[in-house]
Every structure is written in structure tokens, then in C-alpha cells.
Amino acid sequence: MKRGFGKRLASIFNRSVQYEDFFEDLEDLLIEGDLGASIAMEVSDDLKEFCRKNRVSSQNELLLEMKRMLLSWVTPKQLKVEDPPQVFLVLGVNGVGKTTTIAKMAKFYQNQGKQVVLSAADTFRAAAIDQLELHAQRVGCRLVKQKPGSDPGAVVYDTLQSAIAKQDDLVLVDTAGRMHTKANLVKELQKIHKVIEGRLPGKPCRNLLVIDATTGQNGFQQAEMFHEAVGIDALILTKYDSASKGGTMVQIGKKLGIPIAFVGVGETYEDIREFSSDEFLDTLLGLT
Ligand SMILES: Nc1nc2c(ncn2[C@@H]2O[C@H](COP(=O)(O)OP(=O)(O)OP(=O)(O)O)[C@@H](O)[C@H]2O)c(=O)[nH]1
Numbered sequence: 001m002k003r004g005f006g007k008r009l010a011s012i013f014n015r016s017v018q019y020e021d022f023f024e025d026l027e028d029l030l031i032e033g034d035l036g037a038s039i040a041m042e043v044s045d046d047l048k049e050f051c052r053k054n055r056v057s058s059q060n061e062l063l064l065e066m067k068r069m070l071l072s073w074v075t076p077k078q079l080k081v082e083d084p085p086q087v088f089l090v091l092g093v094n095g096v097g098k099t100t101t102i103a104k105m106a107k108f109y110q111n112q113g114k115q116v117v118l119s120a121a122d123t124f125r126a127a128a129i130d131q132l133e134l135h136a137q138r139v140g141c142r143l144v145k146q147k148p149g150s151d152p153g154a155v156v157y158d159t160l161q162s163a164i165a166k167q168d169d170l171v172l173v174d175t176a177g178r179m180h181t182k183a184n185l186v187k188e189l190q191k192i193h194k195v196i197e198g199r200l201p202g203k204p205c206r207n208l209l210v211i212d213a214t215t216g217q218n219g220f221q222q223a224e225m226f227h228e229a230v231g232i233d234a235l236i237l238t239k240y241d242s243a244s245k246g247g248t249m250v251q252i253g254k255k256l257g258i259p260i261a262f263v264g265v266g267e268t269y270e271d272i273r274e275f276s277s278d279e280f281l282d283t284l285l286g287l288t
């Protein structure tokens with residue numbers, strides 16, 4: 001399925017590469033596709049060089065060369081559940097799809113025979129706990145919660161106690177995407193970390209950052225902010241079904257070196273895929 005950015009990218013490749021303005025158009029399109037100005041320039045320059053050195057006989061050859069370049073920047077990461085209880089802290093600004101992704105991941109790991117518990121640590125937004133509880137009921141896993149407004153660290157502590165007692169394999173922690181200030185959000189996350197380190201010493205939790213594919217360029221700033229605050233182990237790209245662009249992931253991968261674990265491709269529990277660089281770039285570049 002060729003769509004959006006990929007389709008337009010493929011269509012400029014359909015013009016002859018002899019056109020003087022071809023590489024300028026390409027650079028503009030890559031910037032529009034959220035790869036950022038510096039990467040867009042680098043890709044465009046390298047492709048120009050490639051054309052100079054090689055006898056390029058088809059646009060497809062150029063597209064494939066571009067894919068080859070981008071492949072080194074988007075890295076897949078398989079998130080294994082080892083040494084139970086494994087803790088995944090799911091982070092991201094509000095509305096990116098954290099809670100939905102947690103429900104999908106719960107199902108994904110349950111299908112692999114893992115016992116999952118959800119931790120309702122988004123105590124900031126009033127309806128968040130009920131929303132997660134409904135998901136827990138639907139996918140059939142346990143949930144640990146406290147009252148709205150309670151301390152997220154305390155909720156996580158309770159969840160870990162419960163996970164140890166019930167011998168759960170995986171703890172998925174839902175976090176608030178919004179706080180009164182950014183500093184508050186960061187402080188809150190660092191507090192949750194301390195709780196986990198204190199209760200499960202030597203068992204690092206994985207910090208997973210959810211990025212909404214429809215957000216565009218702003219996703220990079222989000223990644224930078226969270227990475228600096230707590231260190232991000234892997235990304236989850238959501239709404240890739242409704243977004244025509246995912247170029248931000250290339251930018252995050254190249255500049256911050258963060259790998260990608262999952263891609264959300266819809267609103268049902270089954271709509272989650274382990275990240276594949278090949279599939280992602282084929283869609284991004286309109287090669288499929
Ligand atoms: N199409 C599509 N929609 C998605 C995907 N993931 C999440 N959504 C939708 O995005 C909306 C927000 O999802 P939530 O899971 O509530 O997002 P959140 O990050 O938990 O939001 P807050 O708790 O408010 O910070 C919901 O309507 C979801 O159904 C996806 O992969 N594809």
C-alpha cells in the first residue's frame with residue numbers, strides 16, 4: 001500500500017534523476033516527512049554522490065539505496081520478558097496511546113504464556129484508572145490501583161509487592177502524560193524509578209516511550225526530553241495506521257540511538273506488531 005509520504009516520495013523518483021532540482025525536491029520532501037533538516041540534507045547529498053559514482057538505471061535502485069542508508073538508523077529491539085517480575089514503564093505525553101498500548105502488550109505477552117499485571121500509576125487524570133481497569137477486564141489480567149490523586153510511586157510499590165506475591169512475569173506501568181509542569185513530570189518519573197530500584201534491586205525496568213506517528217516533528221522533542229530525564233530503552237510508535245509519516249523515528253534513531261520495539265496499527269488489542277525495519281521503511285518510502 002503506497003500512501004502519503006511514501007507515495008509522494010516514490011512519485012518524485014518517477015521523474016528522471018537528471019533533473020537539476022530533483023535532489024532539492026527530495027530534500028524538501030524528507031524535511032516534510034519529519035526526518036529533520038540535517039538528515040534530509042545528508043540523505044540527499046549521499047544519494048547525489050551515489051548517482052555520480054554509479055550508473056543508476058532505475059528509480060527503484062535509488063529508493064533501495066535510500067532504504068539501505070536509513071536501515072542503519074532504525075534499529076529493532078525485541079523486548080523480552082526475563083527474570084520475573086520484569087517491569088516495563090510506559091511513558092509519553094498525553095494522548096499518544098500509552099494506555100491502549102499497555103492493553104495490547106498485555107495481550108501480546110499473555111499469548112506467549114506470560115502472566116501480566118497492570119499498574120494504574122496514572123493517578124493524575126481522573127478517568128485514567130477506570131480506563132485501564134476496563135482494559136484489564138477485557139484482556140483478562142490483574143490490575144493494581146489506588147484512588148485517583150494518590151502517589152504514583154505508592155501504586156507502583158503496591159503493584160510490585162503484588163507481582164512478587166502472585167509470581168507475575170510482567171508488570172506494565174501506566175503513567176501520566178501530563179503534569180502541572182514538565183519538572184513535575186520528570187520528578188514523578190524519577191520517584192517511580194527509585195521505588196522500582198528499591199523494591200527490585202539489580203533488576204532494571206525498561207523505559208518505553210510511546211510516540212504518536214501523527215505528531216510529526218514534535219515527536220523528536222518528546223524523545224529528547226524523556227531520554228534526558230530518565231533514559232529511554234525503546235520506542236513504541238502508535239497510530240502508524242492513520243499516519244502517513246513516521247520519519248521522526250529515523251531522526252530519533254540517528255540522533256539519540258534509541259531502538260524501536262513495537263508499532264501500533266489500529267485500535268483493537270491485536271493491532272500491535274513487533275517493529276521490523278524492513279516493513280517500516282518499505283511503508284515510509286512507498287516501496288510496498
Ligand atoms: N488508529 C489508532 N489509534 C490508536 C492507536 N493507539 C492508540 N490509539 C487511540 O488513541 C487514543 C488515545 O489513546 P490512549 O491509550 O488513551 O492514550 P494515552 O497516552 O493513554 O492518553 P492519556 O492517558 O490521556 O495521556 C484512543 O482513542 C486510542 O484508541 C493506534 O495504534 N492506532
Ligand SMILES: [Mg+2]
Pocket residue numbers: 098099100122128174
Ligand atoms: Mg492513558
